[in-house]
Amino acid sequence: MSAATPASGSIPSWLVEPADANGLVESVWPASAERDDDGVIRIAGVAVTALRERFGTPLYVLDEEEVRAHARAALAAFRSATAAHGVGARVYYAGKAFLSTEVVRWVTEEGLAVDVCSEGELAVALAAGAEPGYIGFHGNNKSVRELERAVDVGIGSIVIDSHDEIDRLEAIMRRRRADDPQASQSVLVRVVSGVHAETHDFLATAHEDQKFGFALRDAGAAVARIRTIPGLVFLGLHCHIGSQIFGTSGFAESAARVVELHAALLAGGAVPVMNLGGGFGIAYTAADDPTPIEELAAGIVDAVARECAERSIPIPNLAFEPGRAIVGRAGVTLYEVGTVKPVQVSEALTRTYVSVDGGMSDNVRPALYGAQYSARIASRVSDASPALARVVGRHCESGDIVVDAEYLPGDVAAGDLLAVPATGAYCFSLASNYNYVPRPAVVAVRGGAARVIVRAESISDLLARDAGASGEESNVPVLSERSESK
Incomplete structure (x- = not known):
């Protein structure tokens, strides 16, 4: 039946019956398929x-050359776009999309830094040999242990998400500087621009009613406090508007709002970096038409340049965090x-x-x-x-x-x-053992x-974590049938 005449709405309007159900849509598959x-x-x-x-x-299959090619393309696109305005760009691979030691090696060999958001992701990046100074650490609830580990290894930047996190880092730096008065840690402040990405609600991360970052109206106070803490070095602002986004309009509007705050913060000191996150979409079906990375890079950077020119301020160095766009199609x-x-x-x-x-x-x-x-x-x-x-x-x-x-x-x-x-993105990362199925x-x-x-996991791997199956004694007291009945 043709998609043009759906029955009871059962066929999505975008799905078109193909002439050949064997064909591979070029934009969806790895180039080598x-x-x-x-x-x-x-x-x-x-x-x-x-x-x-x-x-x-x-079985998950990952085309290594496809990953590397997308990493090279993203780095070249953003470096070219920023160089046209006389500034630099750093591109982080967003590890949450897919992380393994091999993938970290691929992207770092192609010139990308790495973005992590947990102690485990940090451990994988370090095990792969990633340079700590080229790792950024995200997360809305970083523990004291995670922050201490990040500072200990000399992580390049920590993206601060709350006042509680400022408290934790202040205490950590106080302890570090008692032993080493020159100890320091670079940080960015995550802000919520209020721009709604055209995507699923749970993928949109720049509207006000959500868990990440500081509202624009509150971020200035957070930055002012950070600047008073010995050892904390404020690098700039971070803003991520969502995931699986096509086009540049949302990024441009978000950049305008972030540049406004950036300009205000210059009165209190240097703000050398602006990180505009990632969220660049890919094609999952023939109906998807993602924006080429070169067009995205040029559009976003040009928008920042225009906003800075209107305020007569210099353009900061820019950073970006593609994940899905690097590994998804691979x-x-x-x-x-x-x-x-x-x-x-x-x-x-x-x-x-x-x-x-x-x-x-x-x-x-x-x-x-x-x-x-x-x-x-x-x-x-x-x-x-x-x-x-x-x-x-x-x-x-x-x-x-x-x-x-x-x-x-x-x-x-x-x-x-x-x-x-x-x-390639967010499938392995989100995999589970539901119904006790090995990953x-x-x-x-x-x-x-x-x-x-x-x-691959095995049934033996699953049983090995079960304390009862592995012969370990449980510390939880078990009530007898008699005591339960009383």
């Missing part, structure tokens, strides 16, 4: 069927089809439910955000007519949907290998070779 003469999808020259045979499914998740079930939605429409061996434990974004994805049979091509399908997971939840709406060949069957592209391996592919960069 192609079908070979047998109809099998290859990524970086590696057949996905060979990956299934060697590593099993579900990832493909492989599943094996288990059951196929046609469901009659209405008199005019039948939807095919395609169940796979993974689901919300390896990609919770559809359940969490209503995120849309694409899918293709990866182990063969088919001449069957396209059929409306919904790819669902194996978990005991009706909301366990991997791909809400897609056209797959009508002969999709058990045993087929199914590939979901654009899963999949992550395999990197490059130049016709594949290697594990994060090993």
Whole structure:
């Protein structure tokens, strides 16, 4: 049935029935993805069927060269845009999108700094050999231990998110400077610009009613206090307006508001840096039309330059934090089809439910955000007519949907290998053991070779954490049946 005449709203308006349900949409897949003469999808020259045979499914596949290429492109785009205005740019890889020691090595080798937001992410970055001075530390509730660890390793910058955090850092610096009077720590202050990104509410992080940062009206007082604390070095402001954003208008409006505060703060001292965050969108489906990184960089930097010129102030050095834009398109998740079930939605429409061996434990974004994805049979091509399908997971939840709406060949069957592209960001990072399902391996592919960069969990791994199963005695007293009945 054509998407132009949906039945009961069951087919999204953006979903168009393809002429060929085997085709790979170029903007969604890694640049290296192609079908070979047998109809099998290859990524970086590696057949996905060979990956299934060697590593099993579900399986996260990450194209190393694709990650590196996007890192190089982002760095070049922002450096070129800022150089045109006589200032510098630093590009941080937002580790929350996907973090492993190998990925940290890839992006740092390509010239990016690294943004972390927990003690664990910091540990991974350091284990990968990242230079501490090129690491930034985010988070709305950093503990004293996390802050002490960051200061101890000589982290490049801490993004302050609250007055409580200022208190903690003041105490830490007092202790440090008792032993070393020259000890210092560079910080930025996160501000909320009030600009609403055109995205899911939980992805929009610059409206006032949310947990991050200081309101613009309150940030000045926070900066004034920081400037009085021995050892704290105020670098500038940080603002992140959301995620999966297309276009530059939201960034431009946010920049105007942040520059206004930046200008006011210059009266109290230097403000050498402005960090405008990330949130640059990618294509998940054929309907998505993301803005090229070069256009984003030029548009955002030009907006800052205009606002600074209007106030007759110098342009600060700029920083940015792409994550999804670096790693998202590089990832493909492989599943094996288990059951196929046609469901009659209405008199005019039948939807095919395609169940796979993974689901919300390896990609919770559809359940969490209503995120849309694409899918293709990866182990063969088919001449069957396209059929409306919904790819669902194996978990005991009706909301366990991997791909809400897609056209797959009508002969999709058990045993087929199914590939979901654009899963490099926030799939592995958000993975869980729901229903006690082990998390999949992550395999990197490059130049016709594949290697594990994060090993798969096993049932033994799950049981090893269960104190009862591993033979450890619990410290929690257990009531007997008799005592419970009294």
